[in-house]
Each structure stands twice: as structure tokens, then as C-alpha cells.
Amino acid sequence: MENSGGIQASLSGRYALALFELARDTSQLDSVAESLAALKSALGESAELRSLTTSPVIGRDAATRAVAAVGDVMGLDALTKKFLGVMAQGRRLSQLGAAIRAFEMLLSNHKGESRAEVTSAHPLAKTQVTALEKALKARVGRDVAVDLKVDPTVLGGLVVKIGSQMIDSSIRTRLNSLAQAMKG
Known part of the structure; x- marks a missing residue:
């Protein structure tokens, strides 16, 4: 292995x-x-x-x-x-x-799946987790085991880490980006 x-x-x-x-x-x-x-x-x-x-x-x-x-x-x-x-x-x-x-x-790795660390502002419902697993499987091409974390500072949206990749669709990041754009 x-x-x-x-x-x-x-x-x-x-x-x-x-x-x-x-x-x-x-x-x-x-x-x-x-x-x-x-x-x-x-x-x-x-x-x-x-x-x-x-x-x-x-x-x-x-x-x-x-x-x-x-x-x-x-x-x-x-x-x-x-x-x-x-x-x-x-x-x-x-x-x-x-x-x-x-x-x-x-x-x-033994099972041939990837692991994703998913951070959300609130706990996700079972149906949301299932939909997320399907979407991640379509993206990476193999089964994905999801580790869920709750962090209220995210405010909304999700932060997904799979290996070295990170997908940040959190409201916190969007607000920070908007603040940087407004500063000029």
C-alpha cells in the first residue's frame, strides 16, 4: 500500500x-x-x-x-x-x-476514496451532506468521505479542503474580498 x-x-x-x-x-x-x-x-x-x-x-x-x-x-x-x-x-x-x-x-486511501474537510457556519442536514458528497465525487472522480466542522465565523457558505485544493465560497471571504476592492 x-x-x-x-x-x-x-x-x-x-x-x-x-x-x-x-x-x-x-x-x-x-x-x-x-x-x-x-x-x-x-x-x-x-x-x-x-x-x-x-x-x-x-x-x-x-x-x-x-x-x-x-x-x-x-x-x-x-x-x-x-x-x-x-x-x-x-x-x-x-x-x-x-x-x-x-x-x-x-x-x-485504502478504500480508494478522498477525504474532504468541510467547514460551514451551521451544521449541515443529512440531505445537504449527501448532495455535497455527490458534487465532490463528480469533481474529483472518486468517492469522497466528508469531515464536517462548524465555524460560525464563516458566516455562511462553505470552505472545502480536499488534499491541497481549497474551495472557499464562504460569506466571510466574499466580504473580505469586497472590503479589499473598496479600499482600492
Whole structure:
């Protein structure tokens, strides 16, 4: 399998690659992907979990016990729980978010799809996401997995990033362009 050098070169990428290869070799890609998606969501919603992953004052053993408890409460698969334990023992939990994103990229490449990061001012409805996925598929020529983010400063419209390409149709950008044009 061909992986991007950027993923392999970063610390979080090496963790993600190791997890991906182990999950692939043991036919656990789907269960690990589901566990990581739940973990990603929990990181976004729980200040306590974010604190656990970023606090330098929490020792290795305490962090390992804490992530084991989190894994049990969340019902994460065994491989993901081991992965969290390894990261905690290596004092690398601060890299968890980046490792999850790198794993998602590896999984998308494995499935032959592209990943798009879509930022909107408000949460998108399921029908809007489906229409967006179809439009992006037509543009890039392959399936597109969409990662949604909400940023009220966008004001309206969308900002879509696919690899190195960015499509910015946000109202914020239009207003900034108008302001620059008015300045002369």
C-alpha cells in the first residue's frame, strides 16, 4: 500500500500507520474505524477527555488507567484500547487527534476514496451532506468521505479542503474580498 510521506514522517502518522497495518492484517479495520470515530467525537465534546490527553501533569500509569476506563465506558474495540494504552505509556496522548486524522486518511486511501474537510457556519442536514458528497465525487472522480466542522465565523457558505485544493465560497471571504476592492 502506498502512503503519503507526510503521514509516515509525523509522530502521529507513525502511530496511525502502525494501528492501521495491525487492524488491516487482523481484519479489524471497520471496528477500529468505528471506535476512533466515537473517540474523535468524544474529544470534541468532552473537556475532561481533552484535558486527559493534553495535560502534562498526568503520569504514565494514571493516564494508562484513565484511557482504559474511557475505552471500557465507551465500548471501544480491544485493538483501539491497546493503542490508547501504548500512546499513554509513551506519553503521546497529545497526538491522539492527529493520529485519528492520519488513520482516517490511511483508511480512505485504502478504500480508494478522498477525504474532504468541510467547514460551514451551521451544521449541515443529512440531505445537504449527501448532495455535497455527490458534487465532490463528480469533481474529483472518486468517492469522497466528508469531515464536517462548524465555524460560525464563516458566516455562511462553505470552505472545502480536499488534499491541497481549497474551495472557499464562504460569506466571510466574499466580504473580505469586497472590503479589499473598496479600499482600492
